[in-house]
Amino acid sequence: MSKQKNDILQGTLTLLVLRTLEAQGALHGYALTAHIQRVSAELLRVEEGSLYPALHRMEQEGLVEAQWGLTEKGRKARMYSLTAAGKKQLAEERQNWERLTKGVARVLRHA
Amino acid sequence: MSKQKNDILQGTLTLLVLRTLEAQGALHGYALTAHIQRVSAELLRVEEGSLYPALHRMEQEGLVEAQWGLTEKGRKARMYSLTAAGKKQLAEERQNWERLTKGVARVLRHA
DNA sequence: ATTCTGAGCTAGGCTAGCTAGGTATGAGCA
DNA sequence: TGCTCATACCTAGCTAGCCTAGCTCAGAAT
Numbered sequence: 001m002s003k004q005k006n007d008i009l010q011g012t013l014t015l016l017v018l019r020t021l022e023a024q025g026a027l028h029g030y031a032l033t034a035h036i037q038r039v040s041a042e043l044l045r046v047e048e049g050s051l052y053p054a055l056h057r058m059e060q061e062g063l064v065e066a067q068w069g070l071t072e073k074g075r076k077a078r079m080y081s082l083t084a085a086g087k088k089q090l091a092e093e094r095q096n097w098e099r100l101t102k103g104v105a106r107v108l109r110h111a
Numbered sequence: 112m113s114k115q116k117n118d119i120l121q122g123t124l125t126l127l128v129l130r131t132l133e134a135q136g137a138l139h140g141y142a143l144t145a146h147i148q149r150v151s152a153e154l155l156r157v158e159e160g161s162l163y164p165a166l167h168r169m170e171q172e173g174l175v176e177a178q179w180g181l182t183e184k185g186r187k188a189r190m191y192s193l194t195a196a197g198k199k200q201l202a203e204e205r206q207n208w209e210r211l212t213k214g215v216a217r218v219l220r221h222a
Numbered sequence: 223a224t225t226c227t228g229a230g231c232t233a234g235g236c237t238a239g240c241t242a243g244g245t246a247t248g249a250g251c252a
Numbered sequence: 253t254g255c256t257c258a259t260a261c262c263t264a265g266c267t268a269g270c271c272t273a274g275c276t277c278a279g280a281a282t
Contacts, residue, residue, distance in 0.1 A: 009211055010121030010238060010269085016218055023222035030260050039222050043214030050239050052262060057238085075247070077260060094219065100120055101212055103154030107127050108205065111134035111150050121238085121269060141229050161270050163231060168269085186278075188229060 008044055013054050014063070015097055016046070018090040021064065021082045028069075028077035029055055055080060063089050119155055124165050125174075126208055127157070129201040132175065132193045139180075139188035140166055166191060174200050 008016070016036055021027060024035065032055075033046045058064045063086035069079040082090070119127075127147050132138060135146065143166075144157045169175045174197035180190040193201070 007122075007239075009123070011118075012120070012211075012215055013239075016215065019218055020222045028260075029262095035222070036218060040214035040217050043210050043217070047240065048261080049241065049243090049263085054238080056262095071259080073248090073259070075259060097215070097219075099154050100123075103151035104120075104123055104127065104208070106151050106154070107130055107147060108208075111131045111146070118270075124270075139229075140231095158271065159230080160232085160272065160274090164269080167231095182228080184228070184279090186229060 008046065008050075012097070013046065013050060014058060015090070015093040016044070017051075017054060017058065018063065018082065018086055018093065021080060022087065022090060026069075026079040026081040028071060028079050030077065031071075032080070058086070062086075119157065119161075123208070124157065124161060125169060126201070126204045127155070128162075128165060128169065129174065129193065129197055129204065132191060133198065133201060137180075137190040137192040139182060139190050141188065142182075143191070169197070173197075 017032060020032055020035055020039070027035065029048070029051055033048060033051055036044055036046050055064065055066070059066055059080075062083055064080045065083050066078050066080050068076055071077045128143060131143055131146055131150075138146065140159070140162055144159060144162055147155055147157050166175065166177070170177055170191075173194055175191045176194050177189050177191050179187055182188045
């Protein structure tokens, strides 16, 4: 099956995760998906099969760091938080996002 | 090398091409890249190695149709134009784009 | 003669998301 | 006691689609 309605754009997931961690502090994966979905007013849905690999990727790249902790509900969970490199990356990706969306918007308006 | 500054977002190329053909009528590939680059105020750069495969893909999916013709400069060129299905697809992709960018914008603002 | 520009093309690689499963624990309830 | 549900995490394997890095050919300019 090709692109479905709920697919996010390739490349935006990292941006979304970094930004959410920046705004919310340490979060575990499950909460991240819920949060992104809620804040985006249900416009975005992050699949767990996308999120966890992405988190591992980002951890290896040093953008986030993780440690085991407990949720409010008393379950053990892997808490992720931004590193300095993650903050830097966020700034870059944000800028890049602005550039790309501006470019596309221009084409959509007056191509 | 991972993401470079000039990479476009996966999924937007089709949208850009459909929209440009809608606005400009029949165009050949070479002109498409130039046009998108110009209209986007140099924010977007479509590589030929991305464009031609994309055009062939879209032709096979019936979104565009092609025929050999001549450019203003007297060179033979493959002219692409929108089909009815392409117009429909454009409307869909446009809507999807709006949804996604709205969602991301929300997260960037108040995650 | 050679280089530049316009025009088209392809093979192969790679990123990163998706599908579709799986595990484990605790809570609620029948 | 057994069941289901929600929470939380994870992986293998697939695929789309863009990119790199090349290539060809014609005509014009140097």
